Amino acid sequence: LDGVALDRIQAGQAGGLQDIPGRSSRTGPRADGVESAHRKVGVVMVNPQLSKAGAGRRPLVVGNWKMNGTRASSVQLLSALRSAEPFDSDVSVCVPFPYLGEVALTLQGSRITWGAQDCSHLEPGAHTGDVAAVMLADFGCRHVIVGHSERRVHHAESDQRVADKAKTALSHGLTPIVCVGETLEERQAMQTEAVVKRQLSAVIHTLGHCVSQIVVAYEPIWAIGTGLTATPEQAQAVHAVLRAQLAAASTQAVDMRLLYGGSVTAANASALFAQSDIDGGLVGGASLKANEFSAICRAASAAVHESLGKSKT
Numbered sequence: 001l002d003g004v005a006l007d008r009i010q011a012g013q014a015g016g017l018q019d020i021p022g023r024s025s026r027t028g029p030r031a032d033g034v035e036s037a038h039r040k041v042g043v044v045m046v047n048p049q050l051s052k053a054g055a056g057r058r059p060l061v062v063g064n065w066k067m068n069g070t071r072a073s074s075v076q077l078l079s080a081l082r083s084a085e086p087f088d089s090d091v092s093v094c095v096p097f098p099y100l101g102e103v104a105l106t107l108q109g110s111r112i113t114w115g116a117q118d119c120s121h122l123e124p125g126a127h128t129g130d131v132a133a134v135m136l137a138d139f140g141c142r143h144v145i146v147g148h149s150e151r152r153v154h155h156a157e158s159d160q161r162v163a164d165k166a167k168t169a170l171s172h173g174l175t176p177i178v179c180v181g182e183t184l185e186e187r188q189a190m191q192t193e194a195v196v197k198r199q200l201s202a203v204i205h206t207l208g209h210c211v212s213q214i215v216v217a218y219e220p221i222w223a224i225g226t227g228l229t230a231t232p233e234q235a236q237a238v239h240a241v242l243r244a245q246l247a248a249a250s251t252q253a254v255d256m257r258l259l260y261g262g263s264v265t266a267a268n269a270s271a272l273f274a275q276s277d278i279d280g281g282l283v284g285g286a287s288l289k290a291n292e293f294s295a296i297c298r299a300a301s302a303a304v305h306e307s308l309g310k311s312k313t
């Protein structure tokens with residue numbers, strides 16, 4: 001983050017990005033590289049046919065625990081989540097590999113599904129330290145996150161490598177959650193749209209029409225773990241770009257779930273999930289607190305009802 005953003009966090013102004021250079025403004029010039037045609041105007045949906053209710057997209061909230069927790073705290077967290085069930089949205093937790101067995105046992109009989117945070121693009125073999133998609137399937141995983149920015153950056157994963165991981169995951173019956181997102185510098189350089197399109201394009205080329213079977217998560221890197229959330233309008237603008245790109249590749253793009261990730265909390269979830277192309281969230285820090293995560297899941301459920309209500313009028 002640049003100095004301005006850090007100053008704002010230190011000043012306790014998390015969540016507001018108005019003064020950060022490069023931040024989009026509805027009236028000002030395009031400042032982030034997202035074409036204005038994709039922006040939502042006020043609270044009116046650009047295309048009511050694409051409303052969640054109309055498209056039948058059930059919200060999905062995924063907890064990304066990252067490298068956190070212990071065996072004991074994982075069971076405790078999941079037990080607390082189970083006591084908050086049922087949710088009207090789909091709920092999943094992507095946990096560290098060593099906890100998968102215990103998580104699978106703890107979630108038996110629950111509608112909460114589980115998954116992992118990465119997988120190899122390769123099939124089983126001599127690949128020390130890697131985990132194969134087929135192994136995740138063996139543990140009953142439903143989802144696997146691929147291309148999280150923390151892996152793209154710290155493990156030098158290329159767009160093509162991420163696409164190959166998505167392909168391998170799909171071939172073993174897992175639903176890949178493919179992450180895309182720009183850095184603050186890229187946003188300030190008006191590259192947001194170009195970056196996310198480039199990242200998604202590798203996946204589309206690799207999967208072809210099967211791309212409709214993935215979940216896409218837009219996670220602006222400057223919003224991850226910083227307390228700086230994209231505004232609902234900023235997030236919606238990028239989601240509309242992504243859905244349009246998917247629509248050019250698959251007639252089923254309207255049914256695909258696009259999640260927003262980056263400092264999602266119980267306080268900001270409802271406004272984000274109310275956006276027409278945001279179908280839930282990929283939640284990091286807040287997914288480690290049962291009350292907070294349950295509240296986010298309930299916000300997603302409420303978004304369905306809200307959307308259904310709107311479509312009746």
Ligand code: 13P
Pocket residue numbers: 064148219223224225226227261262263264282283284285286
């Ligand atoms: P935070 O919710 O902690 O910002 O993390 C977001 C994320 O990276 C989820 O994958």
